[in-house]
Amino acid sequence: MPLVLLTDNGSTEEDEPAYKIASVYDIPFIVIDHHHPDASIDKYLKAHVNPYHVGGDFGITAGMLGTEVARLINPKVERLIRHLPAVAGVGDRSEAAERALFLTLVNDKYPESACKDIALALDYEQFWLRFNDGREIIKDILNLTGNPERHQKLVQLLVEGANTMIEDQMSACIPHVVQRVLKNEAFLFLIDVEIHAHKFTFPPPGKTSGEVHDRLCKKNAGKPVVTIGFGPDFAVLRSRGVLMNIPRMVRELRNEIPGGGISGGGHLVVGSIKFVEGMREVVLEALISKISEAQVQK
Secondary structure, eight states: OOOEEEESOOOSGGGHHHHHHHHHTTOOEEEEOOSOOOGGGGGGOSEEEOGGGGTOOTTSOHHHHHHHHHHHHOGGGHHHHTTHHHHHHHHTTOOSHHHHHHHHHHTTTSOHHHHHHHHHHHHHHHHHHTTSOOHHHHHHHTTOSSOHHHHHHHHHHHHHHHHHHHHHHHHHHGGGOEEEEOTTSOEEEEEETTTSSOOSSSSOHHHHHHHHHHHHHHHTTTSOEEEEEEOSSEEEEEEESEEOOHHHHHHHHHHHSTTOOOEEEESSSEEEEEOOGGGHHHHHHHHHHHHHHSEEOO
């Protein structure tokens, strides 16, 4: 059976059911991921590259890791892909020291603003591509085809389209944000993205919640902020300055709320949770209670 390489996925217990099926066919797996790992899945893997294993965290992104592995396998591609870690770090909002190092490495050709544009263009294009790989257009966005003029024109066009749709979504969402102040003095913002956002278009619920969060962080500079974008049976969490552990919170809620149908996870302070629709209010209030108990950065 062929070796399967998973990137930006595969480190958590949520992946275990798929591994169990694959193990029936003796399919070998290698994982390159930066989500908080669960030791229970290592028995299914031939190798597991994850920064948490060596004292790092999600700030060393899957794009950074994937690029390093790629150039170790084939050093000849290093010149072509040396900007990818900087794009990945900016696109994944890394705050790790490595982000600045990778940006410095390519600053002469790809300043931070250019990396942000490439990351947004990728985000926008992948939404429309969905399950099509769109390999050649992705190569143009990443400037891998040797045609920098076409790369620049395409990225500019996609960024304009993305920003127009984001601003349209924000004009619909922001007036409906509900604010609370929690007992740990964190600012909590809630937005129902099912009824107060455009559906089936860009930006999708996760990115919509992130864009709302970014604007609220700027408005409340220096204060701990948590944003929850929720729908009938899901919630997306974004946090700044609140030391949460979303995978652990999801596990606790699953045990504490029988009949909630709870699952989910993600990074420590960025993630999502799913539940059955009839238990939404119960789950959200329990989730907010846990957030209010988390430590905040002063």
